[in-house]
Every structure is written in C-alpha cells, then in structure tokens.
C-alpha cells in the first residue's frame with residue numbers, strides 16, 4: 001500500500017516537537033518496574049495487557065516511540081521488535097535500550113507497511129502509537145498480516161468520548177465539542193492558530209462501530225474492551241497534551257482511554 005500523506009506529516013511532527021517533549025520523560029517509564037497504563041497509571045495487575053505466557057513469544061510493538069513498552073515486554077522474556085516511523089524517537093529508544101542492557105530489535109518503519117514477513121508474530125501491541133497516530137484502515141490489516149493464526153493484538157487509545165469532549169486548551173468538561181462521525185481526524189478541523197504544538201499532526205479515533213467492523217473484516221475477534229477511569233482517592237489532574245487536562249471528577253464518570261484485546265482467528 002502506498003505511503004500516505006498522514007505518515008509523512010506525523011513523521012515530521014514526531015521527529016520535531018513530539019520527540020522534544022517525549023525524549024526527556026522516557027527514562028521514568030523505562031525505570032518503572034511494574035507496567036502501568038494510560039493517564040491514571042492503571043496497574044498491569046488490573047489491566048492484564050501482558051499475557052501470562054509472553055516469555056519466548058514473538059512480539060511486535062507498532063509505534064514503539066521511546067520503547068518503554070517494548071522494554072517491559074523484553075524484561076518479561078518476550079522476543080521483541082519495536083517499529084516506529086520517527087528516527088528521533090528511535091534514537092532515544094536505542095540509547096535507553098543499550099543503557100538498560102536489553103537486546104530487542106528497533107526498526108524504523110510505518111506501522112501501515114512493516115518490513116517483516118507474514119505471520120511471524122504471536123503478539124502485537126500499540127500504546128498511544130499506531131493506535132492513535134496511524135490510519136486504522138492501514139495499520140489494523142497490517143497487524144493481521146503480521147500475526148500468526150491465533151495471535152493476539154492489544155492496543156490502547158483515547159476513548160471516542162474523551163476525544164469528543166477534549167478542548168483545544170483547558171480542562172475536559174461534559175460538553176461534546178465535536179461530532180462522533182469526524183473522529184477519524186479529531187484535530188483536523190482546527191484552524192492553524194489553535195494547533196499549537198500539534199500543528200501538522202494527524203490523529204485517528206474511529207467510532208466503536210466502525211472499529212469493530214474493521215477488526216472483524218481483518219479476522220479479529222474482540223475478547224475484551226477495558227475502559228480506563230480515574231482511581232479512587234485524589235489522583236490529581238492529568239495533562240493530556242501541552243494544552244489540555246483532565247480531572248478525576250470527569251474521569252470517574254467517563255473513560256479517558258480504552259484497551260482493546262483482540263485475537264486473530266486460528
């Protein structure tokens with residue numbers, strides 16, 4: 001499939017301000033001994049993202065960024081390949097991989113056209129990677145191609161509800177600010193002056209019905225959809241981007257993110 005204009009735009013973004021922002025915070029994630037997920041740090045013990053039998057499995061991370069999810073999987077004994085389109089994000093990932101003494105592969109490439117053979121992976125994962133930044137109509141068929149029959153795909157993305165309520169600046173509230181049926185490019189409607197640091201980048205967030213249809217067309221069966229909420233207590237307000245935040249009051253009523261666990265037909 002031809003490389004899309006979105007890929008070039010997002011590569012530029014992630015080789016620029018995206019890497020400037022994410023590089024300096026990568027070490028904290030690498031140092032984490034317990035994986036946790038999403039804005040509220042949902043513990044792995046509750047999310048169950050990493051299968052208990054992951055040791056020895058062939059794993060691909062699609063949009064691995066600074067590589068901390070790949071690192072968690074490699075530490076659990078998986079044979080990991082991390083793929084990312086951004087050379088600068090991969091530079092950070094390589095430096096930390098070498099510093100932490102882990103031996104997994106890091107490959108520069110587009111998650112919609114991965115330079116690996118068919119059916120060579122048992123598990124594919126994306127955490128705010130291809131799951132948000134690559135067209136699902138490109139990367140989900142590619143994940144299906146890369147997985148062996150019976151292989152599992154797990155991905156984390158913002159919930160469509162969160163994407164509909166997220167303001168350009170300020171705290172998320174209960175108003176719907178954009179339609180569900182435009183979420184393929186939730187930021188695409190914004191004029192240049194409000195793009196800020198996200199200028200020129202494209203995010204994707206398919207509505208549930210379209211996503212389920214796409215997964216099924218590509219031979220995936222949905223095993224679980226986990227909706228992430230703020231924990232009890234006072235976890236404080238979280239930054240989603242440089243310009244927008246979400247507080248626990250919102251995130252106890254509605255999900256900020258969701259984790260999809262799907263399996264390729266055997």
Ligand SMILES: C[S@@+](CC[C@H](N)C(=O)[O-])C[C@H]1O[C@@H](n2cnc3c(N)ncnc32)[C@H](O)[C@@H]1O
Pocket residue numbers: 007010011014022062063064065066067068069083084085086089109110111112127128129130133134
């Ligand atoms: C928020 S970061 C991913 C977070 C990641 N879990 C980490 O460890 O940093 C998003 C990543 O998706 C990558 N990306 C965007 N479009 C992509 C594409 N088409 N193929 C592969 N990677 C892509 C970006 O380069 C960026 O590194």
